[in-house]
Amino acid sequence: EMKQFDQERSLEKLDVYAYPLNQSSNQISLYIKNRSPFTVEIVRVWINDQYIPYSIRILGTNECTTEPIDVQDILPHDDVESFYIKVTTARGNMFSSQTNPLQYSSDYGWSGGHSFAINIVVEMDTGVYNFIISVTSSNGTTIYDEDVWVLHSVSLMRKISVSGPDTYHIRVVQTMGIDRTCERDVQITLEEPTKWVYMDYPEDFQ
Incomplete structure (x- = not known):
């Protein structure tokens, strides 16, 4: 034992x-x-x-x-x-x-954070949600794509590692019911390698 x-x-x-x-x-x-x-x-x-x-x-x-x-x-x-x-x-x-x-x-x-990364946090009321999270670099390359189910939680977090300084496009779609989307552009620099991106559902989603 x-x-x-x-x-x-x-x-x-x-x-x-x-x-x-x-x-x-x-x-x-x-x-x-x-x-x-x-x-x-x-x-x-x-x-x-x-x-x-x-x-x-x-x-x-x-x-x-x-x-x-x-x-x-x-x-x-x-x-x-x-x-x-x-x-x-x-x-x-x-x-x-x-x-x-x-x-x-x-x-x-x-x-905070020392590595090249984008930390995405979506805050929401307790319920059942389906989010599609995608991140693309400035040249259009998809570096992250995930379909996430959230069951009875008030938040969703993903740490997405990126290769280095660039402007990245974040797109988060909530697909339950009518599709609603939140999009952000985030600049990663040597001075600020980690960026936190906060989204509030449904307020920030169109």
Whole structure:
């Protein structure tokens, strides 16, 4: 039994993406992909050196989005602060968020991230949605295309890695009922390699 525990512990793999619900939100959620073939249980969410007891089970090769976590008490009032998010599993492994560090400024809200990436966050009321997310580079090459079902969650997050500085076109279509679309152009630069793009459904969708 111990041998099986050790083996499963060594095979446990999660991709964790922490994200604020919008630019000025006092809540964050975690989008977690379980890349292991077995169920993984999250027991703690860490924000810097503080942890929140948490209990969520993710079936093998499944994914989930946590309920929003209130971080109002730790946000700076007149400064900029970096937040490093990670989770601990019941088997004792720790996995850091791939969007670390999240930065919060009392003047500008959330930003952060060191890699060339576009972080898309769609906020919505609880329900059933079907979103088609596509990202193209300035020369028209499609670099990301995904069809996503959202079931009873209040947000959707995707981190899309890009090759480098360029202007990228983001198109998100919600197809349940009448198609509604939100489009944005995002400029990635060496100075600001990661851009956060927030969309509110249905307000930002035409």
